[in-house]
Amino acid sequence: MLRRPPAAWRSAHNQAHLDARAHRRASPQAYRRSARVKTHLQGIRHGLPATSGTAAAAKTQAPTCTTIHDLGGDLILEILLRLPSLSSLIRAAVSCRAFLAAVRSSPAFRRRFRALHPPPLLSFFFESIGKDIPSFSPIRRRSDPDLAAAVRGADVFLTRLPYHDEASTGWKIAECSGGYLLLLNGDTEQIAVYNPLTRALDLFSVPPDEIADGHRGNFSVQNCFVLSSGEAPGSFRVVCCCLDNSRVRAAVFSSGTREWQILPWSPPAPGQPSDKGHWLLAGKQANGNLHLAHVERAYKVVLDTLTLQFSFIDLPEHLKGKGSLYMTGETKNGKLCIVSVVGFTLHIWFRVADTDGVEKWVVDKVIPLKHEVLQATETAPDDPGQLKVWAVLDGVVYFSALIRGQPSSPRWFLSFCLETRKLEKLFYRTFDNGVYPYIMAWPSSLWEVENVIPLEHEVFQATETSPDDDDYLKMWAVLDGVVFCSPVRFGDPSSPTWFLSFCLETRNLEKLFYRTFDNCVYPYIMAWPPSLVCNCVSS
Structure with a gap:
C-alpha cells in the first residue's frame, strides 16, 4: 500500500507546479528554451547523443581544474611570506614540491x-652542576603547533653524543649559536658540534698542543665558539681562544678542511700586568665578532671572524669590573649593543661617534621594567629582587627575575623585545649553572643545493604512475651528457619498468620504452658510418 506524501511535501510540490505554470504563461519562449535544455540533459543522462548546441554548451560550461602547478613562482612566494613563523614555512615547503622549489631558488625571499x-626561540639548555647531561626547558606556545612539533622531534637529551662512562657523559656546553650546540669533553679531549633538530653530529679533536707554543707565563683555553655560515648550510667553524699573561691567541677549525689553523699571538693587552692569570671574562658573539671583556679594566678584546685579527675597544667606565651586570649582544638589524641592568631597569648602550669621529659608548634608552615584571610573574612588590641578563640575541633580551640572597631558588625566565617593548613570560624553574637560549636556525633543506636535480614529479608524470616510498631511480649509463635510467621499486627489481633518458644540458626527460629488466643494460649509440668518412688513397 502506497502512502501519501507528507502534507508539507505536497504543499511544496503544488507551489512549484503553480510557479512553473505562471512562468510558462508569462514567457512562452523562455519556457520552450528551458524545456529543450531539460530534454537534452535527460537524453545525455540516458546515453542518447547530444545535439551540437548541447555539446557546445556543455563544453563552455565545463569547470576548469586549477592545481598548485598553475601558480607562478612569484605568487607562491608572496603566499609563503604571509606564514606566521619559520616552522610553518618548513612544514609548507616540505609538503609541496612547488613551494620547496620556490623557496630554494630565491635568496631574496629568504x-x-x-x-x-x-x-x-625553541628552548633553553641549562648546564648541569657536576657531570650530568645538560637539561632542557622547552618554550610552549599554543598558538604555534608547528613550533611545538619541531620541539617534539628534537633530540633534546643529546642521545647521539658518545660517552665512555655510564654514570657521566663528560660533555659540557660551551656555546649555543646558529642552531648548533658546541660541547666539550675534557675526558676524551673531543669537541662536538650538534644540531638537536636535524641530529647532525660532528666530532673532532681539541686543538693540537702547538696552540701553546710561545706562551709567556700562565696558559689557558678561555672560550670556544661555533660560527655557522648563513650562505653555506651545514658548514661551520669553531674558534678556540686561549691566553697567556698578557696576550690572546685563537685556533680555528673548519668543517670543510677538517683541520685546525693556529693564529699568531695578539699584541700585549694595554695595561695588563705580566703575572695575571685569568684576566678575561667569558666571551659572546655579536655583530659578527667575538667579544671578551676584561675582568677589571674598561676594555674588551675583539676577534674579527672575517679577518681573524684581534683588536681592543673600550667599555663604559660605569661597567668596569662588573661583568655580571651586563651582556654584549646585537639588535634585530645586527647593530652592536650592551644591555646592563640595575635592579629592574635595563640600560641600552650603543657605540656612537662624537664630533671628532671617535666612537664611544652612549646610553640610548633606559627601560624600567619593575611594574611589568612583577605583574607578569605575580610577585609581591615588597620582595627584594633584581634582573639577571643571560643573552641579547636579534634584539631580544633574555633574563630572569631572582630574589636577592636566594640564587639557587626557582625563578621566572622572561624575554623582552627592544623593538616592540613586548615582555613575555617563558617558564619557571631552578637555575643550575650556564643558560643557553636555543634559537631555531634556517634549515639546510630550504637552501638551493647546486648540481642537484629533483626528477620525482617529472618521472611520475611522464610514466603516468603514482609515487611510492619504495621507488627510486636506477642509473644505467651517462653518455654524451645524457643520463639513461629507470624507476625501480625497492625489493622488486625484476618487475616491468619504464626506461628513460635525461639530458643534462636541456633538462629534457624522454620516455623510451616499457619492459622487464633482465640483467645488464647497454645503451647502443649509433657511430659515424664508414661510408661518410673520406678515405684518401694516395696514387
Whole structure:
C-alpha cells in the first residue's frame, strides 16, 4: 500500500507546479528554451547523443581544474611570506614540491622572510652542576603547533653524543649559536658540534698542543665558539681562544678542511700586568665578532671572524669590573649593543661617534621594567629582587627575575623585545649553572643545493604512475651528457619498468620504452658510418 506524501511535501510540490505554470504563461519562449535544455540533459543522462548546441554548451560550461602547478613562482612566494613563523614555512615547503622549489631558488625571499619573521626561540639548555647531561626547558606556545612539533622531534637529551662512562657523559656546553650546540669533553679531549633538530653530529679533536707554543707565563683555553655560515648550510667553524699573561691567541677549525689553523699571538693587552692569570671574562658573539671583556679594566678584546685579527675597544667606565651586570649582544638589524641592568631597569648602550669621529659608548634608552615584571610573574612588590641578563640575541633580551640572597631558588625566565617593548613570560624553574637560549636556525633543506636535480614529479608524470616510498631511480649509463635510467621499486627489481633518458644540458626527460629488466643494460649509440668518412688513397 502506497502512502501519501507528507502534507508539507505536497504543499511544496503544488507551489512549484503553480510557479512553473505562471512562468510558462508569462514567457512562452523562455519556457520552450528551458524545456529543450531539460530534454537534452535527460537524453545525455540516458546515453542518447547530444545535439551540437548541447555539446557546445556543455563544453563552455565545463569547470576548469586549477592545481598548485598553475601558480607562478612569484605568487607562491608572496603566499609563503604571509606564514606566521619559520616552522610553518618548513612544514609548507616540505609538503609541496612547488613551494620547496620556490623557496630554494630565491635568496631574496629568504632575506625578506628572515626580516619579517625572526628565527623563533625553541628552548633553553641549562648546564648541569657536576657531570650530568645538560637539561632542557622547552618554550610552549599554543598558538604555534608547528613550533611545538619541531620541539617534539628534537633530540633534546643529546642521545647521539658518545660517552665512555655510564654514570657521566663528560660533555659540557660551551656555546649555543646558529642552531648548533658546541660541547666539550675534557675526558676524551673531543669537541662536538650538534644540531638537536636535524641530529647532525660532528666530532673532532681539541686543538693540537702547538696552540701553546710561545706562551709567556700562565696558559689557558678561555672560550670556544661555533660560527655557522648563513650562505653555506651545514658548514661551520669553531674558534678556540686561549691566553697567556698578557696576550690572546685563537685556533680555528673548519668543517670543510677538517683541520685546525693556529693564529699568531695578539699584541700585549694595554695595561695588563705580566703575572695575571685569568684576566678575561667569558666571551659572546655579536655583530659578527667575538667579544671578551676584561675582568677589571674598561676594555674588551675583539676577534674579527672575517679577518681573524684581534683588536681592543673600550667599555663604559660605569661597567668596569662588573661583568655580571651586563651582556654584549646585537639588535634585530645586527647593530652592536650592551644591555646592563640595575635592579629592574635595563640600560641600552650603543657605540656612537662624537664630533671628532671617535666612537664611544652612549646610553640610548633606559627601560624600567619593575611594574611589568612583577605583574607578569605575580610577585609581591615588597620582595627584594633584581634582573639577571643571560643573552641579547636579534634584539631580544633574555633574563630572569631572582630574589636577592636566594640564587639557587626557582625563578621566572622572561624575554623582552627592544623593538616592540613586548615582555613575555617563558617558564619557571631552578637555575643550575650556564643558560643557553636555543634559537631555531634556517634549515639546510630550504637552501638551493647546486648540481642537484629533483626528477620525482617529472618521472611520475611522464610514466603516468603514482609515487611510492619504495621507488627510486636506477642509473644505467651517462653518455654524451645524457643520463639513461629507470624507476625501480625497492625489493622488486625484476618487475616491468619504464626506461628513460635525461639530458643534462636541456633538462629534457624522454620516455623510451616499457619492459622487464633482465640483467645488464647497454645503451647502443649509433657511430659515424664508414661510408661518410673520406678515405684518401694516395696514387
